[in-house]
Amino acid sequence: MAIIEINQNFGENTQLLAPFIIVIAIAWVFLVYYSYKKYGARMTLVYFLPIIIATLLIESAGVAGGRYYYPGYIVYLSVVGGAVPLIIVLAWSVNLFLFMNLGKYFISKVYHQKNFLQILLISLAAGIFGVCLDLLEDPIAHHNNWWIWEESLTGVKFFNVPILNFIGWFVLIFFICIVTLLIERSKFSENRKVLLSISSLAFTGLAIFMVHGILVKIFESLGLA
């Protein structure tokens, strides 16, 4: 299977896909430009590149595992067997940068000390903000076929979206936010920060893998997933 796939039938079997893509594209361009102006090129890579790589793997695994799929987009990327639209991967990078900075803004008002607890609180706030927005976005996405959850998935659902999706959102944003903030606040050179942000995905991935796996088991044992 090719790494990049082009779909000739844009919007096929979907509704209002173009406005959704335009919203994400505007937010992405604006935030990448803002990050570049404020923090420079290398730190922008630290904020945006690791989450792009991580979500490309995770989303591709989700599609390859048959849990959901994305019809009607133009450019797809495929790394482990599942085709993921480019805009979805970019949307994830917007999510991390946006929610992390909202978390910083919020926590800076209630807890001023710059220590690991503040990083934890910022990541917690970022994860919660992310889930709040996804509770609006995901049901609309499923309804309009921007991405389609398999109907045979069991467990508790929020307007046809499995509850484990929201857990996944929280876990992913929470852990990547912690690592990004640790790297951001470290005293390494910016070049090393870029390399560390990519290589540390192995640790972040392991943490996400273990925590998400445990949560899936707990939810399954409670009959919620």
Next chain:
Amino acid sequence: MEKTIVQFILDNIFLFVPLGAAGIIATLVLYFLPKKVTSEVSEDLSTDFVTLLKVRLNIYVGVYFFVWLLIFIIGLLSDFLIPTIIGGIIASIPLFVLILFERKTSKSKGTGAHGDH
């Protein structure tokens, strides 16, 4: 049959283990190699504001509001009213919390400045 992402990774463990091992080794090397100490990234959050129509707005709150509003409108246009309204209310909670805290802190700053005179 559908698989969770965890199950998928376990099924393809021979792909993910070398990737993970390479990442862990690279991270340890990068972390423990003699390091060039530089200053930390500036975390001056006061620059993240713009003034629109005499209203001082945090840029990230503005982007969140932009995404929230347009997804909400798309949801309404999709004839998907109840989930859009319920989701819209939940997704607006961060906006309310952030605006509330901003107003509270700017008020207390104002009071503090007044008390200094």
